[in-house]
Amino acid sequence: MRTIIVVGGSKGIGNAIVETLLPTHHVINISRTAPEVTHDNLTHHQCDVTKDALPEIENADGLVYCPGSINLKPINRLSVDDFKDDFEINVIGAVKAVQAYLPTIKKGENPSIVMFSTVASKLGMPFHSSVAASKSAVEGLTKSLAAEMAPTVRVNAIAPTVTDTNLASKLLRNDKMIDNMTERHPLKKFLAPKEVASMAEFLLSDKAASLTGQVFEMDCGIVSVKI
Ligand SMILES: NC(=O)c1ccc[n+]([C@@H]2O[C@H](COP(=O)([O-])OP(=O)(O)OC[C@H]3O[C@@H](n4cnc5c(N)ncnc54)[C@H](OP(=O)(O)O)[C@@H]3O)[C@@H](O)[C@H]2O)c1
Numbered sequence: 354m355r356t357i358i359v360v361g362g363s364k365g366i367g368n369a370i371v372e373t374l375l376p377t378h379h380v381i382n383i384s385r386t387a388p389e390v391t392h393d394n395l396t397h398h399q400c401d402v403t404k405d406a407l408p409e410i411e412n413a414d415g416l417v418y419c420p421g422s423i424n425l426k427p428i429n430r431l432s433v434d435d436f437k438d439d440f441e442i443n444v445i446g447a448v449k450a451v452q453a454y455l456p457t458i459k460k461g462e463n464p465s466i467v468m469f470s471t472v473a474s475k476l477g478m479p480f481h482s483s484v485a486a487s488k489s490a491v492e493g494l495t496k497s498l499a500a501e502m503a504p505t506v507r508v509n510a511i512a513p514t515v516t517d518t519n520l521a522s523k524l525l526r527n528d529k530m531i532d533n534m535t536e537r538h539p540l541k542k543f544l545a546p547k548e549v550a551s552m553a554e555f556l557l558s559d560k561a562a563s564l565t566g567q568v569f570e571m572d573c574g575i576v577s578v579k580i
Contacts, residue, residue: 354377354378354379354394355378355379355414355415355461355462355463355557356378356379356380356381356412356413356414356415356461357374357378357379357380357381357413357414357415357416357417357557358381358383358410358413358415358416358417358450358454358458359371359374359380359381359382359383359417359419360382360383360384360402360416360417360418360419360420360446360450361383361384361417361418361419361420361421362380362382362383362384362388362417362419363382363384363385363386363387363388363389363397364384364386364388364518364519365419365516365518365519365520365546366419366469366513366516366518366546366549366550366553367382367384367417367419367420368388368389368390368546369546369547369549369550370417370419370549370550370553370554371388371390371395372390372550373547373550373551373553373554374554374557375390375392375394375395376394378394379394379396380392380394380395380396381396381398381410381413382395382396382397382398383397383398383400383402383407383408383450384397384399384400384420385399385400385401386399387399402420402442402446402449402450403441403442403445403446407449407450407453407454410453410454410457411457412457412460412461413454413457413458413461414458414461414462414463414464414465415458415461415464415465415466415467415557416450416451416454416458416465416466416467417466417467417468417553417557418446418447418450418451418466418467418468418469419469420442420443420446421442421443421469421471421484421488421520422438422439422442422443422483422484422487422520423471423484423520423521423523423524424438424439424483424484425480425481425484426480426483427479427480428482431482431483435483436483436486436487439483439484439486439487440486440487440490443484443487443488443490443491444487444490444491444494447468447491447494448494451466451494451498455502455506458506459502459505459506463507463559463562464505464506464507465506465507465508465509465556465557465558465561466498466502466506466507466508466509467509467510467511467553467556467557468491468494468495468508468509468510468511469488469491469510469511469512469513470488470489470491470492470495470510470511470512470568471484471485471488471512471513471514472512472513472514472570472572472575472576473485473488474488474489474491474492474512474568475512475570475576476572476575476576488512491510492510492512492568495508495509495510495566495568496508496566496568499565499566499567500566503565503566507556507561507562507564507565508565508566509556509561509564509565509566509567509568509569510567510568510569511549511552511553511556511568511569511571512568512569512570512571512572512576513544513549513571513572514538514543514544514571514572514573514575514576515534515543515544516543516544516545516546516549517543517544517545517546518546525543537575538572538573538574538575539573539574539575539578539579539580540573540574541573542573543573544571544573548571549571552569552571556569
């Protein structure tokens with residue numbers, strides 16, 4: 354059974370990834386709070402990736418880095434500290450996780466790393482300058498690491514559109530906002546965490562053995578299609 358480290362598996366997309374992987378993988382979760390689910394295949398380490406040293410892990414075959422932010426403000430209301438905070442959680446946290454676990458993962462079975470970007474890196478949207486800057490850095494990190502680690506470790510990113518998690522709750526806080534969000538996507542939907550988890554499961558698996566250095570837009574059409 355392969356072992357996957359999930360940073361940020363207590364909630365949201367990361368939690369859906371943990372639940373998707375648990376029947377067939379050992380999962381090591383790292384987050385500030387524990388996932389609600391308990392399972393013989395699940396180990397939890399409490400850790401704030403922005404402040405604490407990451408726990409030592411001896412064996413693993415894959416890494417998923419989920420923590421991120423949606424800090425949407427006009428540029429004149431974004432402070433330099435907002436940009437630094439977003440960079441810290443989205444990029445530096447991912448760098449720390451990669452540096453801590455790459456030596457272990459490199460020795461694993463068909464090793465794979467999955468990062469999270471956003472559709473806002475490709476599609477310019479008002480008020481997204483801070484998160485788009487950080488997630489564009491995550492995309493650069495993904496591509497560079499994929500080149501550096503080939504052929505041993507595959508590194509890919511998923512760039513989701515709005516996904517129904519706590520992080521996106523401000524964007525989906527009433528029926529009107531939900532209807533607007535549904536309507537603005539060509540596929541007339543947005544994402545459920547389970548859908549994103551299925552993509553992460555695929556990218557971690559041998560079925561994705563030919564894929565590296567790629568950013569997968571899970572966009573319900575909003576980046577790729579104009580109707
Ligand atoms: N939801 C969306 O609409 C959307 C859209 C585009 C991109 N994304 C990206 O997709 C990824 C997952 O998003 P999500 O909506 O699932 O986020 P979420 O609901 O906020 O979940 C984030 C996870 O990361 C953990 N986490 C946050 N800060 C942490 C820290 N300092 N140290 C350790 N763990 C930390 C949280 O656990 P604890 O609180 O227990 O620490 C939680 O398990 C993010 O990178 C986000 O930017 C999301």
